[in-house]
Amino acid sequence: MRKLRAPFFEIGPKNYIFGKDVLKLAETAEKAALEFDVDILFTAPFLDLRAVADQSERLFVLAPHMDVLTPGRGITKILPESVKAAGAAGVMLNHAEHPVDYRTLKAAVERAKELELLTVICADSVAEAKAVAELHPTVIIAEPSELIGTGKTSDMNYIRESTETIRQVDPDILVLQAAGVRTVEDVYRNIAAGADATGTTSGVVCADNPHKTLTDMIRTVREAFDKRTQ
Amino acid sequence: MRKLRAPFFEIGPKNYIFGKDVLKLAETAEKAALEFDVDILFTAPFLDLRAVADQSERLFVLAPHMDVLTPGRGITKILPESVKAAGAAGVMLNHAEHPVDYRTLKAAVERAKELELLTVICADSVAEAKAVAELHPTVIIAEPSELIGTGKTSDMNYIRESTETIRQVDPDILVLQAAGVRTVEDVYRNIAAGADATGTTSGVVCADNPHKTLTDMIRTVREAFDKRTQ
Amino acid sequence: MRKLRAPFFEIGPKNYIFGKDVLKLAETAEKAALEFDVDILFTAPFLDLRAVADQSERLFVLAPHMDVLTPGRGITKILPESVKAAGAAGVMLNHAEHPVDYRTLKAAVERAKELELLTVICADSVAEAKAVAELHPTVIIAEPSELIGTGKTSDMNYIRESTETIRQVDPDILVLQAAGVRTVEDVYRNIAAGADATGTTSGVVCADNPHKTLTDMIRTVREAFDKRTQ
Amino acid sequence: MRKLRAPFFEIGPKNYIFGKDVLKLAETAEKAALEFDVDILFTAPFLDLRAVADQSERLFVLAPHMDVLTPGRGITKILPESVKAAGAAGVMLNHAEHPVDYRTLKAAVERAKELELLTVICADSVAEAKAVAELHPTVIIAEPSELIGTGKTSDMNYIRESTETIRQVDPDILVLQAAGVRTVEDVYRNIAAGADATGTTSGVVCADNPHKTLTDMIRTVREAFDKRTQ
Numbered sequence: 010m011r012k013l014r015a016p017f018f019e020i021g022p023k024n025y026i027f028g029k030d031v032l033k034l035a036e037t038a039e040k041a042a043l044e045f046d047v048d049i050l051f052t053a054p055f056l057d058l059r060a061v062a063d064q065s066e067r068l069f070v071l072a073p074h075m076d077v078l079t080p081g082r083g084i085t086k087i088l089p090e091s092v093k094a095a096g097a098a099g100v101m102l103n104h105a106e107h108p109v110d111y112r113t114l115k116a117a118v119e120r121a122k123e124l125e126l127l128t129v130i131c132a133d134s135v136a137e138a139k140a141v142a143e144l145h146p147t148v149i150i151a152e153p154s155e156l157i158g159t160g161k162t163s164d165m166n167y168i169r170e171s172t173e174t175i176r177q178v179d180p181d182i183l184v185l186q187a188a189g190v191r192t193v194e195d196v197y198r199n200i201a202a203g204a205d206a207t208g209t210t211s212g213v214v215c216a217d218n219p220h221k222t223l224t225d226m227i228r229t230v231r232e233a234f235d236k237r238t239q
Numbered sequence: 240m241r242k243l244r245a246p247f248f249e250i251g252p253k254n255y256i257f258g259k260d261v262l263k264l265a266e267t268a269e270k271a272a273l274e275f276d277v278d279i280l281f282t283a284p285f286l287d288l289r290a291v292a293d294q295s296e297r298l299f300v301l302a303p304h305m306d307v308l309t310p311g312r313g314i315t316k317i318l319p320e321s322v323k324a325a326g327a328a329g330v331m332l333n334h335a336e337h338p339v340d341y342r343t344l345k346a347a348v349e350r351a352k353e354l355e356l357l358t359v360i361c362a363d364s365v366a367e368a369k370a371v372a373e374l375h376p377t378v379i380i381a382e383p384s385e386l387i388g389t390g391k392t393s394d395m396n397y398i399r400e401s402t403e404t405i406r407q408v409d410p411d412i413l414v415l416q417a418a419g420v421r422t423v424e425d426v427y428r429n430i431a432a433g434a435d436a437t438g439t440t441s442g443v444v445c446a447d448n449p450h451k452t453l454t455d456m457i458r459t460v461r462e463a464f465d466k467r468t469q
Numbered sequence: 470m471r472k473l474r475a476p477f478f479e480i481g482p483k484n485y486i487f488g489k490d491v492l493k494l495a496e497t498a499e500k501a502a503l504e505f506d507v508d509i510l511f512t513a514p515f516l517d518l519r520a521v522a523d524q525s526e527r528l529f530v531l532a533p534h535m536d537v538l539t540p541g542r543g544i545t546k547i548l549p550e551s552v553k554a555a556g557a558a559g560v561m562l563n564h565a566e567h568p569v570d571y572r573t574l575k576a577a578v579e580r581a582k583e584l585e586l587l588t589v590i591c592a593d594s595v596a597e598a599k600a601v602a603e604l605h606p607t608v609i610i611a612e613p614s615e616l617i618g619t620g621k622t623s624d625m626n627y628i629r630e631s632t633e634t635i636r637q638v639d640p641d642i643l644v645l646q647a648a649g650v651r652t653v654e655d656v657y658r659n660i661a662a663g664a665d666a667t668g669t670t671s672g673v674v675c676a677d678n679p680h681k682t683l684t685d686m687i688r689t690v691r692e693a694f695d696k697r698t699q
Numbered sequence: 700m701r702k703l704r705a706p707f708f709e710i711g712p713k714n715y716i717f718g719k720d721v722l723k724l725a726e727t728a729e730k731a732a733l734e735f736d737v738d739i740l741f742t743a744p745f746l747d748l749r750a751v752a753d754q755s756e757r758l759f760v761l762a763p764h765m766d767v768l769t770p771g772r773g774i775t776k777i778l779p780e781s782v783k784a785a786g787a788a789g790v791m792l793n794h795a796e797h798p799v800d801y802r803t804l805k806a807a808v809e810r811a812k813e814l815e816l817l818t819v820i821c822a823d824s825v826a827e828a829k830a831v832a833e834l835h836p837t838v839i840i841a842e843p844s845e846l847i848g849t850g851k852t853s854d855m856n857y858i859r860e861s862t863e864t865i866r867q868v869d870p871d872i873l874v875l876q877a878a879g880v881r882t883v884e885d886v887y888r889n890i891a892a893g894a895d896a897t898g899t900t901s902g903v904v905c906a907d908n909p910h911k912t913l914t915d916m917i918r919t920v921r922e923a924f925d926k927r928t929q
Contacts, residue, residue, distance in 0.1 A: 023314045028324025055285040055317065056302075056325040072286075074315040084253045084440075085304040085337040087285065094258025095286040103800070107315040110798035111827045112844060137801045140830030154802060210314075338570035340563070341597045342614060367571045370600030384572060483774045488784025515745040515777065516762075516785040532746075534775040544713040544900075545764040545797040547745065554718025555746040567775040670774075 019208030021052025062096025099127025200233035249438030251282025292326025329357025430463035479668030481512025522556025559587025660693035709898030711742025752786025789817025890923035
């Protein structure tokens, strides 16, 4: 698998859309990824994940969660091997809508590493960002829970402090700053502030034209990153 | 969609196998369904469900659970619309490994009916079989929890009492007697005792030759049913 | 222990108040129980339960839940033996704020009966009232979840249908009609409609004068019942 | 409230005993605390907590958990104000039998501090010990989950590494080393290794003579500490 590189963008439609609409959104993400040379984490609903992976060359498809178990019982659990076999490149863990306790999180990261799945862990406070950095995931999504879906962005203090804290623990962890991204300006601001990546759900799926918005945001990631790193 | 008819058989590999092995098992089930004219409920892991549905003409593919929500947030929830869009014919609810409270179960059945998904509810005791019969699902799987995976079958009293109780509440509900099915003899016995269907997980996936065992069990369903209804 | 008799009244302060305020409310309930010869179910917060039981002669003190376990591990679980030893007369189960699946509910009722604890099960729909009646609890609280705390009362159809349904399954089960009770008129109406009991949380704890309101409601239970049964 | 000082000992009977037996065990702990001048954290079952607090002068009584809520609904939740009002000195959080996600843990610590409750957080791995140290609780109980109740003690590497890691983050946090303590030798070893405290459940409640064992362990805490700090 290719190595995930900055700058990148995370888009996950949660359950706002399903079936064909997810596949179309993934197609748009794929095109923009190629056009602007920006890596994309596409967090797919469980039931659409394999189809997204099958049609995509360039996307890093993520499962939104996985459970800690090995093959056997657990009829409704998400088996890590099943995530891998479906074509996922990685797994998101500890989303604000599905937080997991630290022991389980640690065990899930270990299972993911065994299976060579990328690990993308969500963190809320700076304290939590530091705590999950100790697990050395591929990516940390730093996002104050109280801002998710509100259109209110993280303030610059939070962005700088959480990014620095993570890098002090492990400079190899990629940092995605996410909360409240609604516009291309929000995207620009997060990348300009030093994040490796940004992302959104509602900023795209609730936009008047989700496909155009997604493309514009991905273009902006590239522009902001190039400007910053010139 | 075709109407589900007796006799039928339920096979769900839980998380014992994943990916291609699930697809192969579904293929075997499909062939046997056609050869012996037996309907099959195939309960697929979430990540394999769509691929199973795509390759199958004859199987009734079930999701092992779904949540009660409408499109929107809930990144790790199983959206009913997503189950339908993936090609499922129905949904299993209240499995012993994922029991749900009665209010949620009632709401899930209502959502399934809106989406024209078959509802297959698991029940443990005779009291529970009666309780869930009041929700008028398509199928009730009567299976004393303490026997699941043990190879110990339900006794005749339980089979008769639970079947009769369900039919008294609603004669249109199909009754599947399941617990501890390991051999073709167990299959024969359950159908002979008056059940519309039987099924197993471990009886197939832990068998020396799962594909042959599955085929033999499906053939036996037909034989036992024909004998009983001559 | 005395046998619980109609008419009775259930009051549980949930977590609206704590410590001494719970003890004072229990004192008021005790006085009114004696004055109007009305039995009272007092559902006490876990941490206040024993103190309420210690100071009360007449109240039937209930735990708001208990878990299904026997002595051993489970540091945060509510052990049935512990409920009994603290002086509770019974246990409430399946409250809308803590629903339990049917298997667990059945097992909890069995544990309660072993320990000679009264069982008070909450039900939402008429279908659920019928389902839990099969477990033969001492009391069923019939209360459409969507009305709890709203001040909107159950309609007469629901009250009649749920009461009759429960009595058809088991005429020994006492029926408490509860939803949205805010005023003495609501209390009167529920008892007049044939319920054995009624009750409230927010109708008392959010009233301008909770103690006077509680006393008035208990007096009204007696008056409505005497009128109905003259 | 008195300040908790090293050396101290934590004993919590979980649900192994209930009612009067809990009160007797607390009495024994109280006597030993006075005799050997050792502080005791006594983690009481919810239903016995207030009675333990009422009879004890010297014990630091802990609730085994509390929820993050303010007065209102939540009939089965453990309200922080209720814990305080019942006489608890503090609260245990994140026990292996009731782990909580990091956001909830952080919020619970904040609520506890508002109410001047001691915070005693359990941690499993060294990574988790470091993570929870960032929340600056009063005490961290370092205990590899897989050893709880086994009688197998933590190895010296774990004890040293977890203790040092916590002290590097915040030297004011007291460190309790706990896993698998069964004998007075285990107690001695943990204190000698530099822990501020140790503790056990099964080592006491499953002993032939729990009261004598508890007293002996508390005496040993004093002896080991005096020896180490001479």
